[in-house]
Amino acid sequence: MKNTIKLSALLLLFIVHLPAKAQDNKLKQHIQILSSDSMQGRLVGTIGEQMAADYIQSQFEELKLSPLPNHSYKHDFSFTYNKNPHSYEISYDTIKGQNVVAYIDNGAKHTFVFGAHYDHLGHNEYNLSTDPNGTGFIHNGADDNASGVAAVLELAKIYSSNNIKESVNFIFACFSGEELGLVGSNALAKTIKSEFPNTSLMINFDMIGRMDSTNNLNIGGIGTSPILNDVVKSKKPIDFNIELDSSGVGPSDHSSFYYQDIPVLFFFTGLHTDYHKPSDDEHKINYSKMNDIIDYSKAIVDSLAFSPNLPFTKTKLKIEKRSKTYKYSLGIFPEYKNYGDGLHIQEVIENRTAEKYGLKSGDIITKIGKTDVSDIYSYMEALSKLKADKSYKVKFTRDEKEMVVKVKF
Known part of the structure; x- marks a missing residue:
């Protein structure tokens, strides 16, 4: 009987300390709402962007997360943009956007950032659609990048509810203005570097919702700190095929943090035929694989948090082109x-x-x-x-x- 009681107690202890896992139902809720027609494609500077920002803030508030010290949840930025980018006629819009940011203060010396952009193409007002007939149609961007935002929100939920005081602080950042040039993340990365100088890792999720049967996952930035390569490989799920890129620069928001001398990792399941088209819709998301990617990223972070003073390494640059390619370049x-x-x-x-x-x-x-x-x-x-x-x-x-x-x- 005593042995039975001891065994039951050990099993209970094991169950209580099982790591928190990502949940399908919340991921689906986030992506369905953010990629719904009511959000009008979440173009930076529009009502759709503001609605998406309000939703993200409401999720941070529901989790009882704090804004960054001396800030609100929303961080405003503005920029000018040529509204006829494929024409020699130059006409500029002044655009105002919002990043949405929350914080877990564990009283630690070092800080890790989880990030993803929440803006998308709207109705193709700026001619960025890969559909030649896409203008006027809502580009919902379920994979690009409601999927990444859902990952950030899910990790915020996991770390805010696990009753563990981690050895690092966490910033959860949802950027706007990515589609028009990484504008929001560029502004926020400078703020974070200034106000949190011991920020030692940024993980960026951009298009992680369409992993197919090959289980391929691209991870960029592993050369930005000498510690990253071994940890990324050691925590890999057995059925994942990972393609590693050492460069800290690519066509997404981690580049902004790399240029602030912060080590980065970039998670991306690859391009598909719905990229930058109105057909990038929620029903095509692979939630089971998204769960696995989120759990994988958490395992990496938990391992790195044991020694969070990650040294930064400058990497050779590799220019990725998402669409048209050219025979020659300046380098x-x-x-x-x-x-x-x-x-x-x-x-x-x-x-x-x-x-x-x-x-x-x-x-x-x-x-x-x-x-x-x-x-x-x-x-x-x-x-x-x-x-x-x-x-x-x-x-x-x-x-x-x-x-x-x-x-x-």
């Missing part, structure tokens, strides 16, 4: 924000064309060959006109001084 990572005076170089890739011809971070490209460059779209247009074994004049400004270099691609 730069551009700023996606539209400044109106040319394409701003964020960083020059090592041993590539731009470095060879003396271009530097901070330079502003204004013309390639005969094509004027005012933003990312006219830059891509210029690249599409390049031909092999020909030299082209590249005009740029550096410290307000106009300069020209002749480049052979």
Whole structure:
């Protein structure tokens, strides 16, 4: 009898300390609401974005999470954007957006960030749809990126209700303005770096809802700290096939934190035929696999939290293109924000064309060959006109001084 009582007590103790798991029903609720037609595609600066932000805030409040110290849940930002990006006629909109942020203060020295963007394309007002007939139709963005937001909210629920005082603080950040150039995360990353200088990890979820039968999961950023590679591999679910990328830079919000010298990880289940189309709808989400991805990310975080002072490592840049590709490139990572005076170089890739011809971070490209460059779209247009074994004049400004270099691609 005593042995039976002891065994029962041990089983009860084991059950009580089982790690919290992601739940289908809450994930489905989040994605159904955020990707419903009522949200009108969640375009930054619209009523749909505000409705989505209100919903996210309500979930943080329901969990009794706090805003960041000296802030509200919503963090405002504004920027200008060329509303005719594929035209040489320049016309700018001034857009106001909101990030939504919550905080768990464990009184720890170091802080980890979970992040995902919640904005999407609206009715294709800015011509970013991959559907040639998409203008005027709601782009609900269930995978892109209601899925990532659902993951952040689920992790917020798990960490706020596990009755454990973790060895790190947590920030849960939902960004807007990603689709128009990582604008919201760029603003928030600077705030977090300033106010939480010991932030030592950012995990970004962008399109994690469409894992297929191959169980492929892309994880970027593993080279941004020497600790990440081994932990990511050791915690991998046995049936997952993971594709690892060392670069801290890619076409999503983790890039903004990488540029603040914060180690990053980027979870992404890959592109699909519904990417940036009105057909990216909720019923296509694989909730079971989403649960597994969230549990996997939590296992990684729990392991890293034992020694949370992750050293930052600069990585070689790798430019990912989500749609159109080009035979030739300068070998730069551009700023996606539209400044109106040319394409701003964020960083020059090592041993590539731009470095060879003396271009530097901070330079502003204004013309390639005969094509004027005012933003990312006219830059891509210029690249599409390049031909092999020909030299082209590249005009740029550096410290307000106009300069020209002749480049052979």
